[in-house]
Amino acid sequence: MTEQRLSTWETRTEWPMAVLAAAFLVAYAWQVLHLSAPAWLHLALEIALWVIWLVFAADYVIRLMLAERKLRFVWRHLFDLLAVALPMVRQLRALRVVTVLRVLNRKASTAFRGRVAIYVGIVTLLVSFAAAIAVLDAERGNPDAGIDSFGKALWWTLTTISTVGYGDVYPTTWEGRLVAASLMIGGIALLGVITGMIASWFLERIQQTEDTVNKTVRATVHQETDELHVELVTLREEVSRLREQLANQKPS
């Protein structure tokens, strides 16, 4: 029993879910950045956010029901549970970027092979944008906050992911610090993922070398001794014919 039904569902919903997650991020960013939006637009975006969130929650419940071993599913998809539960807190909505990243990540291991730079670039851009939006949303309410515009939020994101951390802007609210924590932990995790990717390529390459050399050894030795076999067989036939010749001579 290898969770057939679950993986079928996940394969089918993978892309729609990534698109929905992207739509969620766009709606959230719109809401945060377009402060002067009329009330109806703000409301429409809020409703859209909640509807998309409901779809994600439903997806999680369906996957949990499809799973044969419920407990193991919850344990192995702890991150998904967080991604569903946390965006209910306003400032953590940007965590939805994780869903986009997961799809990207699955594609990356096959499609981006050897193009780590592109993969890392896209992930960094996506995460930075999400973090900047989220930290702006979190900090804007605080009159003492240094991060009061999208530009400053981007600048903060940059000084943080480069680990320079001048300290001219930094989150002052607990929601902002939670965003910063996600960004920092995400950055460390990304480094881990890249290291793992490169390491697994090396191990694969070594495995491939092992296989190629083994194959060469087998093929070369086999082919060369095959020729020796042929010659030995010919020789035996010669000796056999010699014996026949001798036997025929007997009567003489």
Added chain:
Amino acid sequence: MTEQRLSTWETRTEWPMAVLAAAFLVAYAWQVLHLSAPAWLHLALEIALWVIWLVFAADYVIRLMLAERKLRFVWRHLFDLLAVALPMVRQLRALRVVTVLRVLNRKASTAFRGRVAIYVGIVTLLVSFAAAIAVLDAERGNPDAGIDSFGKALWWTLTTISTVGYGDVYPTTWEGRLVAASLMIGGIALLGVITGMIASWFLERIQQTEDTVNKTVRATVHQETDELHVELVTLREEVSRLREQLANQKPS
């Protein structure tokens, strides 16, 4: 003489010691975080801390006595001596986390193989928690200190281990700076341990490839020439029979 008695003792006391170290950390954290604890509870925790510390001191003395070469033991277990001597200073009690990490580390090299991420995650979480508790304990007494709550202590730990270091919170007392120093040096050491782990995996993998290829070469060449041997033996028998045949013809 390979320190048989010592290693037997260490293997047996490994888990109890790790559990005791964890209990020590919990008691210490309780004392630090539960400020409004009644006097009797505070005293009970203090007594528990000292009792556990005595057990650790006794363990060190027993191991020293079991060791055949005392000086070599002290030199090779300098870190253990520190871990016993330092927690007498209140703010360095959190260093006891090292004992838990040592057991984890020994398990890690076998159990977490290929799951560096999990290992690093657990170690980072443990060390961060211990550092946050310790720095809070150290800094709280100083009225000028920025770190005056567990939340701020955690935030400081995060900005420190990510090396971002905004400078909005930082230790101001010498005890707090000692905690920070341990955390920074520990972080650099962790990076070293991870690099070493990955490197040793590569070297092992290359060794394994070398062994596999060598084995393949030996097996393949041996098997193929064995068949040639068999054929040569058959040929020799043919020739022998030919000689016999020829010898039998003689009288004719």
Added chain:
Amino acid sequence: MTEQRLSTWETRTEWPMAVLAAAFLVAYAWQVLHLSAPAWLHLALEIALWVIWLVFAADYVIRLMLAERKLRFVWRHLFDLLAVALPMVRQLRALRVVTVLRVLNRKASTAFRGRVAIYVGIVTLLVSFAAAIAVLDAERGNPDAGIDSFGKALWWTLTTISTVGYGDVYPTTWEGRLVAASLMIGGIALLGVITGMIASWFLERIQQTEDTVNKTVRATVHQETDELHVELVTLREEVSRLREQLANQKPS
């Protein structure tokens, strides 16, 4: 069709363009650092900068015209388009350093092999100098800026590329922050390039080992079995001669 004309042009203009880019940087640095320059010198440098920029723009247009597949050229040389378009903004002129780096980079993969340290050192020096000039140019106009001399600009560059980021000096204008962003992103990219270089060396080395071992296997097995062939041929001749001898005996 492999963009023959384009690559011929690029190979021929590679060095002149790098020299021009270096001249551009020198003229720009001169303008920034020599504040008390007479008006005519300032104007002359400005004209030189614009003339060199025109040459670069012309080079881009010519390459675009030479390219068989225009769209693919624009997409693949997005960076070149930026390097032509951006230096029109005064403070981003230092980005021209990228042109020098590109030539250096192409040479690096062959000439600096095994001397990564030298390559990284030269790149870091060039980029640091360009960043210091650019940030000084951007910040000097702002009365609140901490970066008001070339020395402070260099000190800022150093604290930034080492990611220490004390926060005693940092850019306060948007142009300065754009320079900082370029420096940080460039630093991360440089780390990526170095990692890629080292990784590709390893993969090449493994490939080389695979080839050498395969060759050894083939050569050794071939040579040794060749000797066996020779002996078998000799044996067959012996047996043939035996048959002849036997045939000659027939009449007896």
Added chain:
Amino acid sequence: MTEQRLSTWETRTEWPMAVLAAAFLVAYAWQVLHLSAPAWLHLALEIALWVIWLVFAADYVIRLMLAERKLRFVWRHLFDLLAVALPMVRQLRALRVVTVLRVLNRKASTAFRGRVAIYVGIVTLLVSFAAAIAVLDAERGNPDAGIDSFGKALWWTLTTISTVGYGDVYPTTWEGRLVAASLMIGGIALLGVITGMIASWFLERIQQTEDTVNKTVRATVHQETDELHVELVTLREEVSRLREQLANQKPS
């Protein structure tokens, strides 16, 4: 002509020079840390520092004279020239640590093999101590400086080498910033050296695997075919004896 005389001299003076450099550092540290030293002690230390410096200058001149190709020597030992010329500036005296490190480095490539951690630890400790002394010496004169005690100098060194850089203490004088620059550049260089060390170990290991497998292939194939040779020779002898037997039968 392989600079025989030069390398003989360098091998012989290696250890004395390292000891002298260590003595220089100790005398310098003493002078800096023991502020209340009587005038005669301060003078004695100053004289000792100048005498040792003269020995180093003399050593450089002697090596330059021993070198066959003077210009190449100066170019290749640019670092040594700096190490002789710079300590004339008071605050750069700590750079003398480089001489100790060079000897350590040469030993490291053979003795510390596989113990990178120990090597890195010793280098980091030495460099940190030297940097703390130097920055204290540089900053103490400035009334606005944050670094006014050896403890604070050590704390600054730690926040700098870990790249955390809170910004609570940082150098404010140009001499102090030069020390910081040396420390940062030294740190980046150390990372490079470690990476290079690990990389060269891998390449060596792969080379060793290549050699071992090649040897196994040659030995195995040679040995096995040798046995076949022996059998073939025996067979030929059989056939030869058969021919003799047949020849002897002729007269019958």
